[in-house]
Structure formats: structure tokens, C-alpha cells
Amino acid sequence: MNWASLYSSIIFSFMLIGLILWIPLLVLFGLIMVLVGVVWFLSDTFIQTSHYLNGFFLFILSEVLIFASLFVTCLWFRDVNDINISEYNELPLLGSFLLLGSSVTATCYHLQMKLSNVHLLFTIILGILFIILQGFEYDESVVNLFSSVYHASCFTTISLHFSHVLIGLFLLCGLLFYTPKMVKLYYSNLVIWYWHFVDYIWLLVYSVVYIF
Template sequence: MSSHNAKAPYYYVPHSSKWPVLGGVCLLMTMAGASAWVNNIGWGMYASFIGIAMFLVVLYNWFGDAAAESESGQYSDRIDISYRWSMGWFIFSEVMFFAAFFGALFYAKGVTFPWLADLNHKVIWPDFNGIWGGVGPAGTVEAFSKMTLTIPTINTALLLTSGVTLTIAHHALVANQRSKTIFWLFLTILLGAVFMGFQAYEYIHAYSDLNLKLTSGIYGSTFFMLTGFHGFHVTMGAIMLSCVLYRLMKGHFRPDWHFGFEGAAWYWHFVDVVWLGLYFVVYWN
């Protein structure tokens, strides 16, 4: 990739910024509020949502500063490489995050359930049949039904299609076809929004019709933790792509200088891959 600006400094050193400190304060408020919320303390929910709202404001201004620095020609190829490494390590940390939950799921299904269902444990758990998604001994977990494949299959098609539309948008940007890029990127965001709508409907269906809740044993807890965190990542990815779309409409990015677009695209493709894992491991069982 050629340099964005031949007159850019060898390596740009940003000026002092208040955003990292403010971001830390907002995250502290968010997590303190969430901790209070799950412990049924009245102010917890409000503090958590206020912290999230304030953090979004911080991110808007923080990334706005970075975009302004880039568009003013202060970044060189060295900064571009730094951003690529940073985004790569960030996505790697997300891989490890989901690996922990997938690990818990595999351990429960492959180790704990067969172990508790063997003959040596029939005295302790006589009614336990070791069926994943089944109900344990009486009085432990309320009866529930497992998820079906209809909505997850639709969501799989939506996310895979969004990956295709995002790739088309990227190729259009490289070809300097801005209008085409904007159209296909908007379509990608729309597909993500439809995905989240279906997931919200799936959660309502699980609670009201299947009696499947976060408290429904290890099946319910792993299901909602994995799909819930994935849904959160889809939402964040859609927000990232929306910011990129806004910048495209303002004339930002060039065919040879658009890592802001590429970084968001990497994240979106990562979310797609995680969903494929969820679809085959969580739903096909």
C-alpha cells in the first residue's frame, strides 16, 4: 500500500488525550452498575446504561480524532501497519474469549454429562439420563424444550450473505466506485439488523414457548451466553460498519488507503465465522 501522504511524519505521535481516562471511567461505571444490577440493587441498571451511553460518546469523539488525523495526512505506512497489528491482536483476543465458552460447552457435553450418567453415579443422580438438553433429576431444573433449527438456519443465510455483500463493497472501494461501495455496505448493515431482529424473536420464543432460560441448567446457560455474546458482537460490528458508511458518505477513504473499512470488515467476517461454529455446535446437537 502506498503512503497516504508523502509528507507525513516518520511516525505520528498523538497529542495528549482525555479519551482513554474518560473511557476507563465509563467502563468502570458500566461494570459496577452491571454488578449491582445482577444483585438486585436498584440503581444498578441505570448506572450500567448511563455508563454505556457515556462510553459510546467517548468512542465517537476518540475515533473522530483518529479519523481527522488520518484525513489530514498525518499517518504514514507505519501507522497503517500499527493499526493492522492492533486489530489482529484484538480479534485474537476475541477468539480466545469465545474459545472459553466453547470450551465450557465441550467439557459439559463430552465429559461431565457422560460422567454423571455412568453406573458409578446412579446412586447420586438416579434420574439423570445424560441427554444433552434433557431435564435432570426432579427439582433441579424446570422442564424446557431445546431450540429448533428454523430461525438459526435463516440467520446463517443472512450472515453468510452479509459476508458476500461486504466483500463486494470492498472490491468496489478498491475500484474507486464509491456509490456502489455505499450501496453494498448499507445492504450488509441491513442484513445484520435483520439477523438481530430474528435473534430477539428467538429469545422471546425460547422464554415464552420453550421455557428455556439462562437458569435452565448448563444447556440454557451456555446457549444464552454464547448466542448472547455473539449477538452483542454483531451489534458492535454493525455499529462499526455504520461509522464506516458515514465516513464513506463524507468522502473519506481512498482505493489505496482505507484500513478503517478493512478493520471493520475483518471484525464482521470474524463474527460470521463464530456464528458458523455456534450453528453447528450449539444448535445441531
């Protein structure tokens, strides 16, 4: 049994609660502890000789199912009198362009194009800008978690995606600071695929939370 996975899942739960309730100190504590868990987990997996892509794709499938359940919840509790967390054509739209742009730069890095580290750096910068943008959106929103069940569902969905972006940024920073000789192509592929998942699931989050 890998205790690092159990540790990370417990700490991640606390971080997610901090994101949903927007408690910055709890979020910061969770981020630090999750980072420790990621390093612990990677130190174990790097010594393994066998890699199973099926496990990664099952993980992605489980994430899709979690988001799908939240999407259904948002749509189910949606009322004609409910107002959106933000206007779809303002900060959320800009955030969509940032994430789609980061997907392009991540693809350039993945394809080993020239200046690949520069592309990776731009991917990280775009991700950080998205995080900052979401922070502004949280602060400027006229509704909160306790406004209604619908708004609670929307904030939970956004916060879950927010946490995935943070984890993706940690992994991308790992690729940036470690040389290709230190990180095998297998792990590089997994990180980029995970980032693409984070980017494209946002399109569904954007559609369900801000448009429908």
C-alpha cells in the same frame, strides 16, 4: 493511556450483562454509552499518524480465545437430556444465511465494486434482520439462562456474539454516513475485516450451540 478504551470496556460489560439476563433497558443504555465510547475512541485514533495492524489482529485473536473458552464450556456441560435453545434448522439456520449473505455484500463493498454503498446498505439491513431474528429466538425459547449451567453457557455465547453484531453494525453505519474522503481506507478495511470475523465466528457458535 487512552481513557476511551477503559470507558468502553466498562460500559460494554454492563451491556453484556443486560444481554445475558435479557434486560432491554440495560442493553439500550449500554448501546448508547458504547456508541459514545466508539466516537470518543475514533476521534483520538483519527489523529494518529501511525497504524499498527498487529494490534488489530491481536484483538481478533483475543476474541477468538474468549469464544473458544465459551465453546469448551458449552460442550463440557452438555448433557444428553439437555434440549437446545432452538431447533438448529429453524431460526438459527435462517440467521446463518443472513450473516453469510451480509459477508458477501460486505466483500462486494470492500472490493470497491459498482454501487458499493448499495452493497454496504444491504450488509447493514441483513445485520439488522439477524438482530431481529435473535430477539424472536430469545422470546420463543422454552429454556432460559437459569435452566441449567449448559443453557447459561449457551446464552452467554449467543449474547456475546449478539453484542459483536451490534458493534459491527455501528461501525458499518459509520462507513455509510461518512464519505470515503472522510474515512481512510485503513479504517474501512478494519471494519470489514471485523464484520467478516463476526460472520464466520457465528458458524462456530451455530455448530456448538445448536448442533452438537
